[in-house]
Amino acid sequence: MHSFLSSVAKLFLFLIFSTIVVSQTRQIDSLKQVLPSVSGKARLEVLYALSNKLEGVAPMQAYDYGKEGVSIAQELGDSASLATLYSSLAFSSSELGNFAQSLKYGYLSLEVSTKVNDKKKIASANSTLGIAYVYIGQYSKALEYHLAALRLREQLNLAIPTAATLNNIGILYHNIGQYDKAIEYYKRAQERHGAALSELGRVHYLTNIGYSEFKRGNFDGAMKYHTEALAIAEKSHYTGMLAYIYFNLGIMHSEKKDYNKALDYLHHSLSNYEELGQKYGIVQLLNALGTAYFKTAQYEKSIQYLDRAVLLSSQINAPDQLKISYENLYTVYNKTGPMSKAFQFYRLYSEAKDSLLNSNESKRIAEIVINHEMAQQQRIIELLQKEKMISELNTEKQNLQTKELYAGVIVSIVLIGYLIFNIRRTQSNKKTVEQKNKELKVLNDQLQQKIGEIQLLTGLLPICANCKKIRDDQGGWEQIEQYISKHSEVKFSHGICPDCMQALYGDVMSKYKKP
Secondary structure, eight states, X not given: OHHHHHHHHHHHHHHHHHHHHHXXXXXXXXXXXXXXXXXXXXXXXXXXXXXXXXXXXXXXXXXXXXXXXXXXHHHHTOHHHHHHHHHHHHHHHHHHTOHHHHHHHHHHHHHHXXXXXXXXXXXXXXXXXXXXXXXXXXXXXXXXXXXXXXXXXXXXXXXHHHHHHHHHHHHHHHHTTOXXXXXXXXXXXXXXXXXGOXXXXXXXXHHHHHHHHHHTTOHHHHHHXXXXXXXXXXXXXXXXXXXXXXXXXXXXXXXXXXHHHHHXXXXXXXXXXXHHTXXXXXXXXXXXXXXXXHHTTOHHHHHHHHHHHHHHHHHHTOHHHHHHHHHHHHHHHHHHSOHHHHHHHHXXXXXXXXXXXXXXXXXXXXXXXXXXXXXXXXXXXXXXXXXXXXXXXXXXXXXXXXXXXXXHHHHHHHHHHHXXXXXXXXXXXXXXXXXXXXXXXXXXXXXXXXXXXXXXXXXXXXXXXXXXXXXXXXXXXXXXXXXXXXXXXXXXXXXXXXXXXXXXXXXXXXXXXXX
């Protein structure tokens, strides 16, 4: 069951990877089909896209597209595109083994990028110059340019370009024999890539780390890395990657004295590099085949391949490979004679070795590394100081905000207290006013009642001079008691006043008076 699931998983990964490869190929084919129908700025964009996509796969095609792109960019005055195309031409030239041309385009890219003040393009130009200087064995210069690219790419937080530069520095350390440092940079590059690492990127890192492990003497670990890389690369059909892996496997099997496998891998690799036109790769293979044939005592074939390597190394100005060619030819002629030839190549080897990596060059590399590390430390210190200053400002700001908050709370409490007091006072006053209004209304009602009562009995009343009856509004005559009772709330009770009592009943009352 586990085996079945593993097979399914592998099939699934293969389908995904195949889809990516097919998609990439279709993109390139589509761009090639579009190219004849466009002109001006649109054609420039297509040419740049083709140059960029093909520089690591088909550098000769990439170079041709890049050259046409440069012509159009110059006509249009498009400096930004020109800087990028110069960088692409520099990389393609390095892949083709034309390092003088690579340096020329690298410096042109750096010049134009600096004029337009584009840090991303400046970093790219520095990177391509670093790659070219590694190829020609000027490692201190290469390291300077790579570190300049690294600083800019880290500042701009460009993950994938930063990873590419870290990988290039790893290659540099590998070339000068510092394999521990090389592996350190390869792994840093892999980590910087993170989730964005493609399958092809993984192949690069596996192969680089594997070959450095082999150089450290870890053959089993190296084979493990290369086996995994080869399984992915063979599905991709990218000739350049396969050539690189076959080359490493050939060298490793040669060291293990398995020469049949070694020669098989090396010839496969040479065929792939010749197909791509990558002259530096071809030189490496010619030297490796010369060494392998020497170890199998096939001296004529060994000399044949090494002579070709000398010629090509001189043509493309690859002093590191020329040194290897001279050393190998000395070894062959020292074994087979004549000794004059052996001495000749030993002298050439010694001169190449001294010029390639002398003590001054090693010292210069060490100084560059120290200066870079000091600059990094200074940058860290500046960042820490900046962070401290920001922290102090934030603390001061927080304290000020706290004080403002406290003041605001106090003012709010006072205002709320004042508002509550006013509200309560207003409510109290309102109640008082309401009470007074009620009392006033009662008094007013009473007043109105009294006024009404007063008004009822106010004015001239027509009254009979004899019987004292009062004439009403309708002309009728009413008893005075009846009239008043009708027009007011007065009730009458009858009695006799003393005068009337005397007038009416004076005689009777006099009888009852006491003597």
